[in-house]
Each structure stands twice: as structure tokens, then as C-alpha cells.
Amino acid sequence: MSAAEDRGPESGMSAEELVDEARRWWQTDIIDIHPGEIALRGYPIEQLIGNVGFVETIWLMLRGELPSRAQATLLESALVASVDHGPQAPSIAIARMATTCGVPVNGAMASAINVLDDIHGGPGQQCMELYLEIDAECEQGQELEEAVRLVLERRRDAGVTYIPGFGHRFHPLDPRTPRLLSLVDAAAADGTVSGRFATIGRAVEAAIGAGKPRPVPMNVDGVTAVIYCELGFTPELGRGVFILARSVGILAHASEQMVQGGRIKGPLPKSIGYTYTGPARRSVAGAGDERRSTP
Numbered sequence: 361m362s363a364a365e366d367r368g369p370e371s372g373m374s375a376e377e378l379v380d381e382a383r384r385w386w387q388t389d390i391i392d393i394h395p396g397e398i399a400l401r402g403y404p405i406e407q408l409i410g411n412v413g414f415v416e417t418i419w420l421m422l423r424g425e426l427p428s429r430a431q432a433t434l435l436e437s438a439l440v441a442s443v444d445h446g447p448q449a450p451s452i453a454i455a456r457m458a459t460t461c462g463v464p465v466n467g468a469m470a471s472a473i474n475v476l477d478d479i480h481g482g483p484g485q486q487c488m489e490l491y492l493e494i495d496a497e498c499e500q501g502q503e504l505e506e507a508v509r510l511v512l513e514r515r516r517d518a519g520v521t522y523i524p525g526f527g528h529r530f531h532p533l534d535p536r537t538p539r540l541l542s543l544v545d546a547a548a549a550d551g552t553v554s555g556r557f558a559t560i561g562r563a564v565e566a567a568i569g570a571g572k573p574r575p576v577p578m579n580v581d582g583v584t585a586v587i588y589c590e591l592g593f594t595p596e597l598g599r600g601v602f603i604l605a606r607s608v609g610i611l612a613h614a615s616e617q618m619v620q621g622g623r624i625k626g627p628l629p630k631s632i633g634y635t636y637t638g639p640a641r642r643s644v645a646g647a648g649d650e651r652r653s654t655p
Contacts, residue, residue: 400420401420418604441536442602442606443605444609451472451475452609453627454468454475455469456614456616456617459614461624465618468610468614469610472610473607481606482599484525484584486595490515495507497510497511504560508567512567524582526577534577534580545558554590585598
């Protein structure tokens with residue numbers, strides 16, 4: 361008697377019903393596999409190979425349909441802009457340090473990706489949520505400037521002092537932003553996207569810079585948030601595709617560090633050291649008494 365037949369009477373199900381339940385345990389619209397057959401969202405893999413690009417395949421896997429060429433081009437521009445920001449970026453630094461500790465490439469990449477959370481990696485998603493909240497106010501009949509004011513005020517009242525997607529600790533003006541915005545504007549002009557989130561992003565930039573001695577320009581998180589909102593991605597997918605893009609830079613740096621070598625490299629050279637802020641040197645009572653006997 362099979363295990364399924366043995367459990368059948370106990371569960372009140374027949375062997376056929378148990379097998380059917382097992383087949384339904386995992387359900388997916390994404391991939392269909394049979395011996396000699398693989399289909400992604402219904403498309404045979406052999407037809408996708410050589411005819412559909414990787415960015416288009418990302419869209420297909422996440423959204424269920426193939427994008428237009430213009431949609432794929434705009435998505436690709438956002439991915440290219442996010443691949444790397446130098447070894448001082450924590451995720452990249454972690455990948456390189458992990459490599460010098462003998463971690464293989466998968467471990468180095470996993471270590472780096474694991475820090476792409478709310479602070480380092482999350483602002484793009486958070487900025488998308490901001491834009492969508494403003495868009496919802498506009499849908500309720502608010503004028504754009506008033507919608508921006510209400511949403512920013514709501515956040516200030518909640519104790520939020522940081523507006524994700526604007527300002528940069530390194531760049532006075534993020535060089536990626538003007539180029540990406542120009543691509544969004546072109547896509548809006550040809551009807552690929554609506555352009556309303558680019559308008560929202562610019563309105564937020566104007567609002568948070570008003571009255572300040574210097575502007576607080578949109579950064580790469582803010583402008584890629586514009587693109588992902590324009591293309592209809594959810595905020596969670598926005599963070600996910602950012603992680604996909606940054607994984608390329610992580611892999612490149614981990615690979616480079618493997619070639620360069622090095623052993624147990626920390627954040628700083630030993631010659632620089634760090635700043636100690638604890639108590640001055642002190643002694644444990646009785647530790648220096650030579651007359652102290654040892655039992």
C-alpha cells in the first residue's frame with residue numbers, strides 16, 4: 361500500500377484527491393515545465409531566446425506580458441543608472457570585504473544584497489510610495505501643489521524629516537537625474553507614459569526646496585521612482601528591480617576584489633585606525649598587587 365493510500369482514509373481523501381491536492385500546493389502563473397518543454401508566461405523558452413532581451417524578460421516575468429520596445433528602453437535606462445555607485449557604497453564595500461574573508465561569489469553577493477533594506481536600498485520604494493500618495497490626492501480632486509503640500513505636511517506631522525529621493529550626500533546635482541528625466545519627457549511626448557509622475561516629482565522638488573538657500577535636487581532614487589511609477593510597477597517591485605540592477609555592480613566589485621586579492625580587509629587601512637571614545641585607561645582593583653595570592 362502506498363503512503364498516499366495509507367493516509368487516504370485518515371484524511372477522508374482518496375489517493376487521487378491527495379495527489380491532486382499535492383499538485384495544487386504550489387501554484388504559479390509564471391512558468392510551465394514538462395519534460396522537454398519550458399514556457400515563461402506561456403511563451404516557449406526557445407522562442408524567447410534570441411528574440412527577447414533580458415530587460416524584456418524581466419518585464420515579462422514580473423508583469424505577465426512582454427513590454428513594448430519603448431517601455432523596455434525606459435526600464436533599461438533606470439536599471440543602467442543604478443548598477444553602481446563606487447566602493448564607498450555600503451553594499452559594494454561589504455561585497456569586497458566579504459571576498460577578502462574567503463567568501464565565494466554567491467556569499468559576497470548575498471552579504472551585499474542583505475543590506476539593501478530601508479536605508480540603503482529602500483529610498484526608491486519609499487519615494488514611489490510618496491508619489492503614489494500625492495497622485496491619490498490628485499485623483500480625489502486636489503490641485504497638484506495642494507496635494508504635495510498636504511502629503512508633505514502629513515509626513516512632517518508624523519515626525520518624518522527625511523524625504524526620500526531628493527538631495528545627495530556626494531553630488532550637488534546627481535548626474536543621472538537630468539538624463540533620465542529627459543528620457544521620461546520623451547516617452548511622455550510619444551505616448552509611452554503619461555508623464556504625470558514626472559510632474560509630481562518636479563513638484564515635490566520645488567516644494568522641498570522652497571525657501572532654502574540652495575535647491576534640494578532630485579536624486580537617482582527620485583528619478584527612477586518616477587520611471588517605475590510611470591511604467592506601472594508597484595513600490596515593492598521598484599525596490600526589487602533596483603536590487604537586480606545593483607547586483608551587477610556588486611558582482612563586478614566582488615570579482616575585481618578576487619583578482620586583486622587581499623586578506624581580511626576592513627573598512628579602513630590599519631594606518632588610519634578609528635576614533636576611540638570610551639573611558640581612559642584604568643586598572644582592575646587588585647590586579648597589580650604582587651602580594652595577591654592565587655588559591
